[in-house]
Structure formats: C-alpha cells, structure tokens
Amino acid sequence: xxxxxxxxxxxxxxxxxxxxxxxxxxxxxxxxxxxxxxxxxxxxxx
Numbered sequence: 001x002x003x004x005x006x007x008x009x010x011x012x013x014x015x016x017x018x019x020x021x022x023x024x025x026x027x028x029x030x031x032x033x034x035x036x037x038x039x040x041x042x043x044x045x046x
Contacts, residue, residue, distance in 0.1 A: 008016070027034055 029035075
C-alpha cells in the first residue's frame with residue numbers, strides 16, 4: 001500500500017502554508033481547566 005504517492009506543486013505548498021493560523025481553533029492550550037484535564041489522561045501502563 002502506498003500512502004504518499006503524490007507530489008505538491010510550489011503553488012500548493014504556498015496555499016497550504018496559509019492555512020496555519022499559529023494557534024488551535026479547537027482547544028485553548030492556555031486554559032488551566034484544559035491542562036488539568038490532560039493531566040489525568042493515561043497514555044500507557046507503568
């Protein structure tokens with residue numbers, strides 16, 4: 001299976017770079033309640 005069988009033109013790359021807003025539109029990473037919630041996620045067993 002080939003997942004990356006394509007090429008982007010220079011124009012495509014410029015258009016994609018304009019999509020970066022420099023911040024998340026989904027969550028506020030500066031919100032203490034959000035950070036607290038992340039603290040309780042278990043990502044692996046120890």
